[in-house]
Amino acid sequence: MTLTALPYLLALALMIIGLYVVVAKKNIIKIILGVAILDYAVNLFLLLLGYRDGGTAPIASPQQAASSDTLATFAAGSVDPVPQALVLTSIVIGLGCLALMVSLAIRLHEKFGTFDMTRIRELKG
Amino acid sequence: MNSGMSLIVKTVTRLVAGFITLFGIYIVLYGHVSPGGGFAGGAILAAGLILVLLAFGREATLRMMSHDGALAWDCGGALAFVLIAALGYLAGGFFVNFLSHGEPGQLNSAGMIPLLNAAIGAKVGAGLFGVFLALAVFRPGRHREDPS
Amino acid sequence: MTTWLPLFVILPLAAGFLTPLAGRRPGESGGAARGLALLVGAVLLAGSIALLGSEPAVYWIGGWPGADRPSVGLSLVCDGLTQMLLVTVNAIAFCALLYSWSYIQRYTGRALYYCLFLLMLAGMNAVVLAGDLFNVFVFMEVAVICSYALVAFGVERAELEAAFKYVVLGSVSSLFVLLGIALIYNLTGQLNMALVAERLGALGTERGPAVWLAAGCFIMGFGLKAAMVPFHAWLPDAHPSAPAPISAMLSGVVIKAVGVYVVCRILFNVFGLNTPAGALYANVLIVLGTLSMVIGVFLAIGQWDFKRLLAYHSISQMGYVFLAVGVGAAVLATDGPRPIAALAIFGGLFHLVNHATFKSLLFLCSGSAEYAAGTRDLHELGGLKYTMPTTAGCCRVAALSIAGVPPFNGFWSKLIIVVATAMAGYWILAALAAFVSFMTLLSFLKVQRYALEGPPPERIRAIHETPVPMRLAMIGLATACVLLGVLVPLHRARLIDPATRTLTEPRLYVERFRPPDQPHMGTTWAAAVKELQP
Structure with a gap:
């Protein structure tokens, strides 16, 4: 077990915690927090895939972009930008979902007077 | 609703709110040459408005930016983004960058990307503020089944 | 034609953001918004x-990669x-928009309703058009x-509860997809x-366990979106709670565009079936499909809420x-006779189109009954x-279509499915499919008996037919x-056969749509950058 595996283990642990909270908790706010934690776990995992030890930011200077070879050397020493772009998008989507869930929770509290999922039971069958 | 927080908070807010907005605009406009961009800058713009909301209360803030205003900026920004992207059809296709690309690293470069960034900045700033406004309507303990 | 492919996304997106602006003038009753939405729906339907x-085509956004650039x-x-999915989605959307013209006048916030509707339409069109995995994810979201x-649009107790369950399960499934x-x-x-x-084909058997894990994530994520048993718990709550045109959209096309379509595309065209894992994927689909089919119909039989009954039938169908x-995938994976595989997949896709028409229609009918009578409880209707x-x-x-009575469309697709399943050697499953069809008929006889026949109860004797x-739309x-059922020989060559061919000949996808002139795209960021340089 090398030290580089540790962040992946952190992502795994976050994922398990998030899933546990979503499945086991009855409080709406806690369920929302569980979804948020799960979201961060997947984002962290995605970000780690593009990470390179000691890599630089993937922005090439004009000198580095001068020829195909220098550019390849630069790219070999920089982190992968694609997962970063994906994570940004995924964070924005997660924000949208989170805002929607919170507003639903507020409306639910207005109607039912509680955040307890076990007492919000209109639908059966 | 009382009219916001203490005098100290209001004074400090008065001092920094303008700078926060300015910084947000800077982040939006320099999005194509430095870290940042429409989303980050828009979030900062929204933070400035939210600070005003917290310090001065709802009524004073709604005079600056109302619900309808936030909705209009939000949809207008998104519409501008789609239309700018569709303008690429003039040069051959959807999202084709038809403006001059300029010198990389300069402010006046990257064709239509700064315009797209500005559109996103408007949308995100107004959108996040709108979300905050919608959530700030909530008062704990108030629910409609309550007879009072 | 290819040049205008992005319009399927641009038009509803732009119109979606325009409707709230058009609808916020004081005294505005949403007329501008609904006119705009209906116009966009008509244009998209005509376009699709x-x-x-038309010939298979690929459109590179922003002019990338051009003739000489790699696939950034x-x-x-x-x-x-x-094409098949586009026609289905836009046809159902047009009917739902036409129906909304009158139906949604009873709600407030009509401009926002049309905004959300059009954005949902843009998302679905983009999902079926997208050529890369991440865009599928983004537009699915x-x-x-x-x-x-939209499920929560009524903001009453039941709607909010259903929407909250839906959003939690939906978010979790999206994260698995990611x-x-x-x-x-x-x-x-x-x-x-x-x-x-x-790349996966080139890796061959050296794919390792990551592909299995990814396939599991995709099947679970998209299976939850498509409400396969055992991931179905949200659907019977969410679909009936929405306004009727939205129920029609959700059951008619959303679960197909972001569920079934993506599962088929990924398993057939991306992962490929001619691998050791191919048979496993096929068996997973067969097992989940059979479970959904049987459990869905048994849960539906006992329902007395009209829309909830329909929702359970969606799971079953x-x-x-x-x-x-x-079944088609299993035959392909084991190198069985291709005509049988083609027949099975044809039956499945035909049933997908048919289900979109008759289930949307049923939801619209239940909405009309609710609109006029104010209830959707079968005890109180009549x-x-x-x-x-x-x-x-x-x-x-x-009802006759979904129950599989000739000559309506449901009969033909179910017949083809049963015959193909039997020809592929799954006799028990074929018998089960026929049995479930019989149970569906029983369930809809109940609907007809309680909702349509008999003397009208006192309370709803004076109700009128719904607006024009x-x-x-209905x-x-x-x-x-009727036409999809009667004119099978006419429409299959244009509508369903090309779609069947995409799935039975999965390697065509790579030949048609890979970026041009890039013999060996690098597998790493560094290699990609090297090729990017002119």
């Missing part, structure tokens, strides 16, 4: 019909399967986030589906689609054939149910 039968660009692809909000995409990217260094398929597609003859007639057509736009879908 015009697209039918995003692509929109349009082959037979995409656009579509489902709008559907979360995890699968991350694993695939790490393995292949690509997101473009054609290039991913090519989607089970048919998955069973048929799974005698609709006297008070609302058009609604009752359309409801009868749809709602009736037009008549249009009922006509589609």
